[in-house]
Amino acid sequence: MASKKRKRDKKLSKIMAEQRIGGLFDTAQKAASSGDMKLAHNCMKQAWEIKLKFKITYPREYKWMVCRKCHHFLLSGENATYRVKKGVMTINCRDCGEIDKVPFK
Numbered sequence: 036m037a038s039k040k041r042k043r044d045k046k047l048s049k050i051m052a053e054q055r056i057g058g059l060f061d062t063a064q065k066a067a068s069s070g071d072m073k074l075a076h077n078c079m080k081q082a083w084e085i086k087l088k089f090k091i092t093y094p095r096e097y098k099w100m101v102c103r104k105c106h107h108f109l110l111s112g113e114n115a116t117y118r119v120k121k122g123v124m125t126i127n128c129r130d131c132g133e134i135d136k137v138p139f140k
C-alpha cells in the first residue's frame with residue numbers, strides 16, 4: 036500500500052515539475068524580450084535542475100530555446116543564430132559556441 040501511494044505522489048510531483056518548468060520558460064521569454072538576459076539564464080538554470088531531478092525531457096519547442104551545453108536561454112539576434120536548411124534547424128549559441136541540430140518541418 037505504502038509503495039503504491041509513493042508512486043502516485045511521484046507522478047504528481049512530476050506533473051508539478053513540468054508545470055514549473057513551463058512557468059520558468061514563460062518567465063525567461065518575458066525577461067529576455069525585455070532585455071533581462073541574466074534573469075532568463077537564471078530561469079533556465081532552475082529549469083535544468085528540476086529537469087534533472089525529475090528526469091523530465093523538455094518539449095520540442097523548449098529545446099530550441101535553451102543551449103544544451105551552457106543552459107543559457109537562447110534569443111535569436113541576441114545570443115543565438117537559427118538557420119533552417121534542408122529540414123534541419125541549426126541553433127548556434129554565441130555564449131559558448133555550441134551548435135545544435137534539430138529536425139525541423
Ligand SMILES: [Zn+2]
Binds near residue numbers: 103106
Ligand atoms: Zn551555450
